Amino acid sequence: MRNVGVDDLVARMEDGDGVALARAISWIEDEDERGHALLDAVYPRVGSAYRIGISGPPGAGKSTLVDGLTEHYLDAGKTVGIIAVDPTSPFTGGALLGDRVRMQRHGVREGVFIRSMATRGGLGGLSRAAPSVAAAMDAFGLDFVILETVGVGQSELDIAEAADTTVIVLVPESGDSIQAMKAGLMEIGEIFVVNKADREGAEMTVGEIESMLSLRDEGDGWSPPVVLTTATTGDGVGELASAIDSHREFLVSNGHLEERRREHLKSLVRTIIVDALEKKLIERLGGEAGLDSMVGDVGEGQRSPYQIARQVLDSISEGG
Amino acid sequence: MRNVGVDDLVARMEDGDGVALARAISWIEDEDERGHALLDAVYPRVGSAYRIGISGPPGAGKSTLVDGLTEHYLDAGKTVGIIAVDPTSPFTGGALLGDRVRMQRHGVREGVFIRSMATRGGLGGLSRAAPSVAAAMDAFGLDFVILETVGVGQSELDIAEAADTTVIVLVPESGDSIQAMKAGLMEIGEIFVVNKADREGAEMTVGEIESMLSLRDEGDGWSPPVVLTTATTGDGVGELASAIDSHREFLVSNGHLEERRREHLKSLVRTIIVDALEKKLIERLGGEAGLDSMVGDVGEGQRSPYQIARQVLDSISEGG
Secondary structure, eight states, X not given: OTTOOHHHHHHHHHTTOHHHHHHHHHHHHTTXXXXXHHHHHHGGGTTOSEEXXXXXXXXXXXXXXXXXXXXXXXHTTOOEEEEEEEOOOTTTOHHHHHHHHHHHHHTTSTTEEEEEXXXXXXXXXXOTTHHHHHHHHHHHTOSEEEEEEOOOTHXXXXXXXXXXXXXXXXXXXXXXXXXXXXXXXXXXXXXXEEOOTTSTTHHHHHHHHHHHHHTSOOTTTOOXXXXXXXXXXXXXXXXXXXXXHHHHHHHHHTTHHXXXXXXXXXXXXXXXXXXXXXXXXXXXXXXXXXXXXXXXXXXXXXXXXXXXXXHHHHHHHHHO | OTTOOHHHHHHHHHTTOHHXXXXXXXXXXXXXXXXXXXXXXXXXXXTOSEEEEEEOOTTSOHHHHHHHHHHHHHHTTOOEEEEEEEOOOTTTOHHHHHHHHHHHHHTTSTTEEEEXXXXXXXXXXXXXXXXXXXXXXXXXXXXXXXXXXXXXXXXXXXXXXTOSEEEEEEOSOTTXXXXXXHTTHHHHOSEEEEOOTTSTTHHHHHHHHHHHHHTSOOTTTOOOOEEEOBTTTTBTHHHHHHHHHHHHHHHHHTTHHHHHHHHHHHHHHHHHHHHHHHHHHHHHTTHHHHHHHHHHHHHTTTOOHHHHHHHHHHHHHHHO
């Protein structure tokens, strides 16, 4: 297994070998060059999976809802990939544990592939690798790829940059929808779910969300529905799947799906380019230590960060 | 006022003119070249203000606590600048409204300067400008600069990159400390506050936080205290101020304050440089439209984002 090559892995992925997919994803996560080469090779097959982002505050029951939705798709004969984006914490050991717990629920069924990913550095942001991992699952031939965050700020928002349909999950709790609004979630949601619908105040929360949505700029002409679910019993999961279907049809029929995916590709390309430029810059300065000493030298004179940045940039263009 | 020059504003800031400071901050926020020139001019006076970051989930009572802490410092004859980082929302009109509401509480007292800032694009992240605004307040001669977020993911974490002491505010609510841990807050807090200490479960929350902290790597040798407050009555605010003082003395005595500020300066310089490189790149590609068409052309062949990025980078180095 150690010296497994890109071509070999691509061939095995074509044969539906889940172990090969898992290995490919590890390469991508590790920013191994072979991961990029593999993506280059399989990219012509990317595009048939539908990507669903599931986002919302912690404790809203997102994982249970994702599990329910997955069961629903499996029952319909579809295959599903799940990417659970999880901040790493030195306390929890996060990602791995989550994988194992969840595997017990689904693991025996065919047609589902689960991967937990840590956010970069544990501090916010959807893992850079997530869209590429989704692409690998897509090329593997899965029908749906579900991207789920644990609901921590930036990653909630990044998910809209990687998904075809973004679902925001809230619960009937005082102020939950206000907090979602503050966090910018009301602006990115295309479907809203009020989970734990058996709790008091569920209808009121639906009303709150609807009144906030009525203030929202219509944008592309889609009116986000609000779906009531009780993920623990499966109530409402079918309605959620129907809402996702409707949004998909809406996007396909007016050409927005293509457009949206092109926009996502563009921002991904941009991120890759900027990362590459930054890496090159640091190399040219002699690594992190070079940047350190430069900032140290110039910083002695109490100069502003803008002055220091200009000096660094000047020294690069002079130095060739 | 329209053609006011940099030198004039610098002189007026030296005279303690708050209107001049407000104008300077607007330049900085707008990324006006004059804002950078002004920072260059005043930077030799930066460094005497102590920067306190206040972070935590929405609804924890951070604003009230910041107000209480401000009163405490004012009573001690100190001056205070407050930077409230607020996500903009088309619904709320956010920042401005907040300023006005808060001005009514403090506005009549001398020695306090309040500024609300929107996060860039409304979506996460401490405004890029916040550290520079803090520097302007510092140069103006304020004794304390308090950076407060509304508690939305990334901005909570960014605040630790701009503050000398980071305070995390939680409330006695089931799961609040667990959520804080998930969000990475337990790792960045140097002082923890359990606000709304009159509520049931406050002592239990303190216990939870302390047990999580006991698992934390000791790092620099500082053991984060947990302070109980009731911001609405002012209870515990004095203890919080003492805890901040102790942390400040700790940092000063072992040289960590200098080191920390140098690290913050370095990451700020890096951000400015990377932004400048990205801007230059987009210009070279013929603006956003150029990048669009490039991604469009190359993307036709279903190439991977890495292939497209390489092609764009190649075309730049060839094109000179």
